Amino acid sequence: MHRHPIASIDELDLTLPGCVATLGVFDGLHLGHQTILDRVLAAARRRGLPSVCITFGVHPKAVLLGEAPGQIHSLEHRLELLEQAGLDHAIVVDFSKDFARLEPEAFVERLLVRQLGVRELVIGHDTAIGRHRRGDAQFLADAGQRFGFTTVAVGEVTVDGLPTSSTAVRRAIATGDLVSARRMLGRxxxxxxxxxxxxxxxxxxxxxxxxxxxxxxxxxxxxxxxxxxxxxxxxxxxxxxxxxxxxxxxxxxxxxxxxxxxxxxxxxxxxxxxxxxxxxxxxxxxxxxxxxxxxxxxxxxxxxxxxxxxxxxxxx
The missing domain is CATH 2.40.30.30 (Riboflavin kinase-like)
Incomplete structure (x- = not known):
């Protein structure tokens, strides 16, 4: 897997003629994340295109709110898990206040379309990008219609009737509930x-x-x-x-x-x-x-x- 660390979208040293992409923190790489990645990899194989994950070196909440939940995995561990999943490229954004001010339209047009040539974007049901998190799932679906890419929103994954989330995994680890954590992580x-x-x-x-x-x-x-x-x-x-x-x-x-x-x-x-x-x-x-x-x-x-x-x- 090729790694591309950037502080702004203008720094990206990668230009693709097309790809299938996803984006998010992916902390813990739990079953919900794995469902998204499975969809990315399947679509990439079907289309004969490389797979791309856009992720963040630090949790956006650490920059926007001054505090963030403790990480399940370090960035290096997270990237190793993404590589094991089979992704071709990981774009690692050094999230900053400047990056947070980026309008979602610019994120889509300059990064997803112009540089990556995204043909299919797979996201979680609660994904949101850009300034004030305006770039939600509906925004990305509409942007896909304008720029010619498909947006697929993956629904929430539950385990034992409860939503799988990084927050739930962190809580299970902190309390020593290895069984629940393992069920949500799939490992x-x-x-x-x-x-x-x-x-x-x-x-x-x-x-x-x-x-x-x-x-x-x-x-x-x-x-x-x-x-x-x-x-x-x-x-x-x-x-x-x-x-x-x-x-x-x-x-x-x-x-x-x-x-x-x-x-x-x-x-x-x-x-x-x-x-x-x-x-x-x-x-x-x-x-x-x-x-x-x-x-x-x-x-x-x-x-x-x-x-x-x-x-x-x-x-x-």
Missing amino acids: PVSLAGIVVNGDGRGASIGVPTANLAVEGEAFPPLGVYAVTVDGPGLHGAPAVMNYGLRPTFHQAADHAVFEVHVLDRDDLQLNGQPMVVALHSFLRREQRFDGPDQLVAQIRQDAQRARELLAPGAQA
Whole structure:
């Protein structure tokens, strides 16, 4: 997937003779978003045209209101998911007050029509673009008639009778409801980050861990989780993750850390490498032990439980 970061539509280095496009934040890439992308990809195949997603580096609410909901995924993680979906191009707008003042007519004519040659535009039912969000679904449908492209508005997607939304996914993750989050995402909740140097205490007690630096992602409650890991040399590898303050060794810790113990792999050299952790099950709350022996015994129990939950055919 080709990435095109821009601060204004005049900066775009991409000109297409035609495409099928969509636009939105796509935070979390939940089932509603996936339905839109499926329509984009199907239309692109049918028309023999490239697929394009116009998205935003920061949530527009952060610029317009001065605050925005916490992200489910960082921009990099979101772009990786869009690439995995099969899109050809992602235009990443550095949303600003100047961009917010752009009239929807200019957005359509200068970006969608003149540069991208859009033939079909697939949007969510609540999509709105341009100054004061005037460019709603009806505006885009009317613009399509004027400029010769088809506008398809995808209806709301529900799970268990409730609307699927980024807000609902964030709430489920924050409260530790991994089951509801997974139903809305169509996949396990995941965190992406970079492995950084730790204090080596895990290795010293026979349980080596990878410390994961995570930014711009929705965090679950503190605790121990059964997870799978993807990274260099790791593809769905079973693991146990502790997200917490490590009270056995750090009684006055001021921030929580992510520590991942990949099961049955003591040969890994992961520092500086990217890692994606998929959360399958909550195992227990973090607790303080009287010493390393008790901690190691509990970790062994956690590892065995994780193996059972992550085994093929198990209901995690």
